[in-house]
Amino acid sequence: MTTQDVVTSSSAAGLPARHTPAGDVWWRALTRNLYPFVVVAALWELVARLGLFPARLFPSLEVVFAAFWRLTVSGILPHHAAETVFRLLAGFGIAAVVGVLIGIAMGRSRRAEDIFLPLVSIGAPIPGLAYAPLFLLWFGLGNFSAILLVGFVSAFPIIFNAWTGVKAVKEIWVRSAQAMGADQRKLFRYVILPGALPYILTGLRLGLAQAWRVLVAVEMLAAVPWGLGWMIFGAREFLNTDVMLSGIAVIAVIGLALEKLVFQRIETYTVVRWGMVTA
Amino acid sequence: MLPIEVRDVSLEYDTPAGRVQGVKGASFGMQASEFLCIVGPSGCGKSTLLNIIAGFLTPTSGEIRIGGKAVNGHGMDRGVVFQDFAQLFPWRTALGNVTFGLEMKGVPKAEREEIARKQLALVKLEKFMDAYPHHLSGGMQQRVAIARALAYDPAVLLMDEPFAALDAMTRDDMQRLLADVWHKTRKTVIYVTHNVAEAVYLADRVIVMTPHPGQVKAEIPIDLPRPRDPLSVEFLDTQKRLLSHLGGTAIPAAA
Ligand SMILES: Nc1ncnc2c1ncn2[C@@H]1O[C@H](COP(=O)(O)OP(=O)(O)OP(=O)(O)O)[C@@H](O)[C@H]1O
Ligand SMILES: [Mg+2]
Numbered sequence: 001m002t003t004q005d006v007v008t009s010s011s012a013a014g015l016p017a018r019h020t021p022a023g024d025v026w027w028r029a030l031t032r033n034l035y036p037f038v039v040v041a042a043l044w045e046l047v048a049r050l051g052l053f054p055a056r057l058f059p060s061l062e063v064v065f066a067a068f069w070r071l072t073v074s075g076i077l078p079h080h081a082a083e084t085v086f087r088l089l090a091g092f093g094i095a096a097v098v099g100v101l102i103g104i105a106m107g108r109s110r111r112a113e114d115i116f117l118p119l120v121s122i123g124a125p126i127p128g129l130a131y132a133p134l135f136l137l138w139f140g141l142g143n144f145s146a147i148l149l150v151g152f153v154s155a156f157p158i159i160f161n162a163w164t165g166v167k168a169v170k171e172i173w174v175r176s177a178q179a180m181g182a183d184q185r186k187l188f189r190y191v192i193l194p195g196a197l198p199y200i201l202t203g204l205r206l207g208l209a210q211a212w213r214v215l216v217a218v219e220m221l222a223a224v225p226w227g228l229g230w231m232i233f234g235a236r237e238f239l240n241t242d243v244m245l246s247g248i249a250v251i252a253v254i255g256l257a258l259e260k261l262v263f264q265r266i267e268t269y270t271v272v273r274w275g276m277v278t279a
Numbered sequence: 280m281l282p283i284e285v286r287d288v289s290l291e292y293d294t295p296a297g298r299v300q301g302v303k304g305a306s307f308g309m310q311a312s313e314f315l316c317i318v319g320p321s322g323c324g325k326s327t328l329l330n331i332i333a334g335f336l337t338p339t340s341g342e343i344r345i346g347g348k349a350v351n352g353h354g355m356d357r358g359v360v361f362q363d364f365a366q367l368f369p370w371r372t373a374l375g376n377v378t379f380g381l382e383m384k385g386v387p388k389a390e391r392e393e394i395a396r397k398q399l400a401l402v403k404l405e406k407f408m409d410a411y412p413h414h415l416s417g418g419m420q421q422r423v424a425i426a427r428a429l430a431y432d433p434a435v436l437l438m439d440e441p442f443a444a445l446d447a448m449t450r451d452d453m454q455r456l457l458a459d460v461w462h463k464t465r466k467t468v469i470y471v472t473h474n475v476a477e478a479v480y481l482a483d484r485v486i487v488m489t490p491h492p493g494q495v496k497a498e499i500p501i502d503l504p505r506p507r508d509p510l511s512v513e514f515l516d517t518q519k520r521l522l523s524h525l526g527g528t529a530i531p532a533a534a
Contacts, residue, residue: 172366175335180380180431181355190379194370274369275413 067242083226091150099158107166128153128214154211161203165196281346288341300492301327312465316482324493358433367412380431398426
């Protein structure tokens, strides 16, 4: 989740050329990503076979896979996943836009900093889920509350990092741009935004992680008819451990995909290529 | 192309440790198209003075006039090359950095890239057009910065030890190039250095500053014919004269 693990596989960082065949790199990436799944699966299977828990509560992988398969072909699991992803992206999308704007405003204007910083500082350390009952009371059960809560909670790290990022934009870049005739608007677009990008991306990552946490939890509370959190929570009542595990696995896969396919890619093409995040 | 007047300029920095004098009562005038060098020991306030003229720092007292108008902030009439390598935008290639000023001016893409390519060729970096700054050496980055400042054609060029990081041979090349560009474009140039030979090679006039807190100590016209020969007797004589004004505090020419 930190910026460190982004850079390792990138050739854009301009390390001294090493003779690693392309297949090798691909293989390493694959094993790196599969490794945690393999380890968890092996441990799971071991515990299941030892019979420390009743099979009902701790089913073997075979049973879990069967449940996963059944839920997938029947379209139930994809439906749950789609609803969750929709809420995630809606909430996180709002947080990304609003958070980056507020953070940049705080970094650029004393006034905005004085107004927002105390509020953000108070709100940020409170665990996101603590706000859930309030949101549910104010906005009712259902999608709207869930999305709003996800957006609200994940905005904090985004605001903080955008703010820090703007502060970290080098004065000499601003001066160079101004000497070359950049007005406020162009300065923002061509200097502040790219200059703050390493921090903004870090903030978005942290924000997405927050969004996940609070979303899965709030789906258990908000009485939404679909969603992975709801599915996992609902399965508990009938001791359907296999269903719960299928849900957890899907959450892990979606999280990993967002991280590897979206964030790492953006970073490789921007801040890593520009040498702003060092290997 | 624009005359410059510096009148009794002082600046104090406010630091947590108290007030630090940056420059003290600097005054001098410059004719349009003059090449002025400022020399002085490290920490005497050369960069501070240049930043005041560029309009990035407001003097505590005194005034700067460029082309008769009082300076109030930065402006496109002044191109700046800073002492710091980090001045290039890391998110733009060498070419993208050089086109920046033209882009701000609204010059169409094809035209500005054409101009930028020429400027990069002048500083011998046409091969590195598409490289990002972090893949360039310090000296190369500094040359891109020079191309960038020249590309949008400001009337006044303010340069802060731009060649200090270059090897002797490249520096000679760059000095010749700069003398040449100046001769052709007739820009008004203020050039900070602590290399005495460089000052004698480039300047119409040299301003010598005292050690911290910087004051103007002497003004020395250099009236050697151009192009100048750094090995001629007159050149070496002038260099000695300048060194004596510095009172041995300057780094010798060979450094
Ligand atoms: N941002 C700053 N804040 C506080 N003091 C500063 C700052 N910049 C410079 N100074 C002080 O002002 C004085 C002049 O600094 P300046 O950078 O202008 O020197 P200089 O002549 O350019 O030196 P050099 O040849 O080493 O580049 C120094 O004593 C320095 O301590
Ligand atoms: Mg300096």
